[in-house]
Amino acid sequence: MDRRTTLALAAVAALALALSGAKFWFTPSTVSVARTIEQRGAFSEAERGAIEIFERVxxxxxxxxxxxxxxxxxxxxxxxxxxxxxxxxxxxxxxxxxxxxxxxxxxxxxxxxxxxxxxxxxxxxxxxxxxxxxxxxxxxxxGNARQPPPPFALGSSADLKVGQAAFAIGNPFGLDQSMTSGIISALKRRLPTSSGREIGNVIQTDAAINPGNSGGPLLDSAGRLIGVTTAIYSPSGANAGIGFAVPVDIVNRVVPELIRTGRVPTPGIGIVAANEALATRLGIEGVIVVRTAPAGPAERAGIRGVDLASGALGDVITEANDKPVRRLSDLTDEIEQIGAGRSVKLVVKRGSQSRNLDVNIVDIGRSQ
CATH class of the missing domain: 2.40.10.10 (Trypsin-like serine proteases)
Incomplete structure (x- = not known):
């Protein structure tokens, strides 16, 4: 036996010795079976509440x-x-x-x-x-005579609290019957509309709202309607945790009027107000009147706008029905609550003098 053969036999013997001390486990070939399902416990109270809301509404x-x-x-x-x-x-x-x-x-x-x-x-x-x-x-x-599903129970937006739960149901990106949840993250926001006016007391929520949710309900934890989702704030166009809803108290006032007449009066007194930034630069707290509508309620009451010939500042409205007016939204909110066909008591400042005026409120939308 030559040296090469001897070395080869020695290597095989060493390998056999090493393997003799090792343990190998092999899984026998069997038919695969499904694992046993582990039963979950009861839903939490929060889960039960959300499930019940969705199934009901x-x-x-x-x-x-x-x-x-x-x-x-x-x-x-x-x-x-x-x-x-x-x-x-x-x-x-x-x-x-x-x-x-x-x-x-x-x-x-x-x-x-x-x-x-x-x-x-x-x-x-x-x-x-x-x-x-x-x-x-x-x-x-x-359009047809089918029996519609039942309407929602109505809540109130007057007593909402930041931090309370909110639920939105809608069709984001066309995906119907989607529900999201969150909290009311802010109140009394102001939201511009395509008509050039602002909606006051708007609800802000972090419940996920995306394109396609527009017009859907915002609900409280009792499943009551508290708002109508209308917009999102998002640089990307998708949910960024800031959504807005028209408060139900406005909805409950506007919708019956739309059903009756097809339109809602736009109450006003016939003024054009200066930009709020101008009032801030001038250090003025109130609404600066730039001009009044010819023969409108404000003009008839004696309110003056800016004197274009001399550049003299127009009248400044500082109070409405004994409530301070710091910006235009304060004035329009009070006028809308009073409504067309009635009058509003204003405090108007001209120079260093202030005076009280009763100004009629009209439906300025009819002249537009």
């Missing part, structure tokens, strides 16, 4: 698809979803047992035809019977 939430002529509208509700939802889709909800549906004005603005898709999958046509651009609200009427 979601049938009354509808998808709204608006078309201008034969082409889908190109408003802010985002691209078509994977399921083929039209790019104009928004959300609405049943308002009453007469088949009225509430949504946002910007969802149906300029629409020639509107279709509704219910939670059951049924699709029906609807008619726009009233719009209020100043509040971004619209009312539709279901």
């Amino acid at each position: 979601s049938p009354s939430v509808v998808q709204v698809a608006a078309r201008s002529g034969s082409n889908p509208m190109t408003e802010d509700e985002g691209p078509s979803s994977p399921g083929g939802a039209p790019s104009s889709s928004g959300t609405g909800f049943i308002w009453d047992n007469q088949g009225h549906v509430v949504t946002n004005d910007h969802v149906v603005q300029g629409a020639k035809t509107v279709a509704l898709r219910f939670a059951s999958g049924e699709v029906t046509e609807a008619e726009v019977i009233g719009v209020a651009p100043n509040y971004d609200l619209a009312v539709l009427r279901i």
Whole structure:
């Protein structure tokens, strides 16, 4: 036996010796079986509450698809979803047992035809019977005689608290019957509308709201309607934790008027106010009147605007019905609460002199 063969046999013997002390485990070939399901415990109180809200109210939430002529509208509700939802889709909800549906004005603005898709999958046509651009609200009427799902219970937005739970149901990106939750993160926000006015006392929430949620309900933990989702603040166009809703107290005032007459009066006194930034630069607290509408209530009451010939400052409105007026929203809020056909008591400052004036409130929307 030569040296090479001897070394080879020695290596094989060493390997055999090493393997003799090792342990190897092999899984026998068996038929795979499903694992046993472990039963979960009871839902938490918060989970039970959210589930109950969704199951109770979601049938009354509808998808709204608006078309201008034969082409889908190109408003802010985002691209078509994977399921083929039209790019104009928004959300609405049943308002009453007469088949009225509430949504946002910007969802149906300029629409020639509107279709509704219910939670059951049924699709029906609807008619726009009233719009209020100043509040971004619209009312539709279901086109056929079907019995609509029951309306929501109404809450109040007057007693809302920052930190309380909020739930939104809608159709983000055309994905219907989606529910998100969060809290009310701020109150008394102001939200500009396409009509050039502002909605006051707007609710801010961090419940996820995305394009397609517009016009859907914002609910409290009792499942009551507390607002109508209307906008998001987002540089990217998607949820960034800041959403807004029209408070239900405004909705409950505006919607019945839209059902009755198709429009909502725009109460005013016939003034054009200076930009708030100008008042701040001048150190003035109040509403600076730039000009008054010819023969309007403010002009008839003796209110003056800026004197263009001399450059003299116009009158400054500092109080309305004994409430301080620091900005235009303070004045418009008070005027809207009083309503057209009545009068408002103003304190008007001209130079160093102040005087009290009773000014009639009219529906300035009829002259527009």
